Amino acid sequence: MTTSISDTDSQTIKDEIRAEALSLGFSICGFADAAAAWPNGEWLREFVEAERHGDMGWMEETLDRRSHPTAMWTDAKSAVVLGVNYGPDVDPLEQLKAKSDAAISVYAQGDDYHDVIKKRLKLLAGWMHRRFGQDVKVFVDTAPLMEKPLAQRAGLGWQGKHTNLVSRQFGSWLFLGSVLTTLDLPPDAPEVDRCGSCRTCLDVCPTDAFPAPRQLDARRCISYLTIELAGPIPAEFRPALGNRIYGCDDCLAVCPWNKFASLSSEAKLRAREALKQPSLAELAVLNDAEFRALFSKNPIKRIGRDRFVRNVLYAIGNSGDVGLMAAVEPLLRDPAPVVRGAAAWAARRLVGEGALVLRGVEADAEVLAEWE
Known part of the structure; x- marks a missing residue:
C-alpha cells in the first residue's frame, strides 16, 4: 500500500520515525528515495565481471537483486537508513604489535551485530506499520541490498576511498541497517565526498587490495582471505596477515575522520574480555x-x-x-x-x-x- 502525504505531514512523520529510531538505540537515522536511479548497480556488475569478488559466488547469484533497492521490492518508495556506532575503546592498530597474540577485527569482538541490529529494525518497522499503516521490509547486510550507497544518499556518510562508509560524526565505525517502505517520504540531503586528496587508507593496506580509489579487489583483502576463503590462503599473502586472524581494520583505523568518533554505548557490541588480544x-x-x-x-x-x-x-x-x-x-x-x-x-x-x-x-x- 502506497501512502501520499503533504510536505508538512511528511516532515512530521520523518521526525517521529527518527525519534523512535534513536529511542531504540540507533545512533543515526536518515531517509533516501528507494526508487531513484543510481549507477551503483552497474559498478557492482563491473566488479563481479572482473572477478574481484573471488569465491563469493553469492554476489554473482544475487547480482540482479543487488543492482537496485526496487529490484528486490518493486513497491518500495523510501528507505529509512539506520546506523549503530561501534566505536572501539582502543586503537585497533595497537593489537598488531603483540605478535604472539591474535588481532581480531573490532566488529567481531562482541556479539554478532546482525542479531543486535535486526531485532531493532524489526521493532522500528513494526512500529512504523502500526503508526502509519504502510508496508515495510527490513534489511541488514545478510540481505542483497547495497546499504553503503543508500546510506550516502540518506546523509549518514560517504563511501571513502576504501569503499567503506565514513561519517563526520562516527568516523569509520557504523553498522548499517535499513527499512524499506511504501510510504513516500522526501529524502534527506545526501552526504558529499569529504576525502579530498587523502589516500591514507589506500596506502596502509598490507596486501595492496585497492587497484584505485573506491575500487577493491576482494581477492587480496585480508578480511576476505580470513573470513570468506575456505581453502588455503595463497602463500603470497600469508606474511602480510601478521597476527590478524579474523578481518582487518587497517584502512578503517587510519582514517583521519576517526578523530570525531566516540566509544560505542552498546554493551553487546563492546569487545568481550576473552577476545581482546587472546x-x-x-x-x-x-x-x-x-x-x-x-x-x-x-x-x-x-x-x-x-x-x-x-x-x-x-x-x-x-x-x-x-x-x-x-x-x-x-x-x-x-x-x-x-x-x-x-x-x-x-x-x-x-x-x-x-x-x-x-x-x-x-x-x-x-x-x-x-x-x-
Whole structure:
C-alpha cells in the first residue's frame, strides 16, 4: 500500500520515525528515495565481471537483486537508513604489535551485530506499520541490498576511498541497517565526498587490495582471505596477515575522520574480555566444541573451527615465537587437511624445513602440498 502525504505531514512523520529510531538505540537515522536511479548497480556488475569478488559466488547469484533497492521490492518508495556506532575503546592498530597474540577485527569482538541490529529494525518497522499503516521490509547486510550507497544518499556518510562508509560524526565505525517502505517520504540531503586528496587508507593496506580509489579487489583483502576463503590462503599473502586472524581494520583505523568518533554505548557490541588480544597458543588448541562455546553469539562462529584454526596457524607462523611450536606440532596431524597444511607452513616458518621431517610427517607430503 502506497501512502501520499503533504510536505508538512511528511516532515512530521520523518521526525517521529527518527525519534523512535534513536529511542531504540540507533545512533543515526536518515531517509533516501528507494526508487531513484543510481549507477551503483552497474559498478557492482563491473566488479563481479572482473572477478574481484573471488569465491563469493553469492554476489554473482544475487547480482540482479543487488543492482537496485526496487529490484528486490518493486513497491518500495523510501528507505529509512539506520546506523549503530561501534566505536572501539582502543586503537585497533595497537593489537598488531603483540605478535604472539591474535588481532581480531573490532566488529567481531562482541556479539554478532546482525542479531543486535535486526531485532531493532524489526521493532522500528513494526512500529512504523502500526503508526502509519504502510508496508515495510527490513534489511541488514545478510540481505542483497547495497546499504553503503543508500546510506550516502540518506546523509549518514560517504563511501571513502576504501569503499567503506565514513561519517563526520562516527568516523569509520557504523553498522548499517535499513527499512524499506511504501510510504513516500522526501529524502534527506545526501552526504558529499569529504576525502579530498587523502589516500591514507589506500596506502596502509598490507596486501595492496585497492587497484584505485573506491575500487577493491576482494581477492587480496585480508578480511576476505580470513573470513570468506575456505581453502588455503595463497602463500603470497600469508606474511602480510601478521597476527590478524579474523578481518582487518587497517584502512578503517587510519582514517583521519576517526578523530570525531566516540566509544560505542552498546554493551553487546563492546569487545568481550576473552577476545581482546587472546593468546594464539590458546586459540590454536580449540576443538570444535570449545570453538563453538567461545564464539557463541559471535560472528566468528560462522567460519567454523577448521578455517579459524587455519588463520591462527598462519599468525603463529608470522609470530617468530618458537615457543608456539608446542601448539603447532599436534596440528600437523589434524583431521582437517587445511589445518595440517597451515600447521606445516607455520612449522617451516618457525623452525625451518627440517621440522616436518623430525616430527615424522614426511609421509603426508602429498596431502600437505595440496593444502599448503
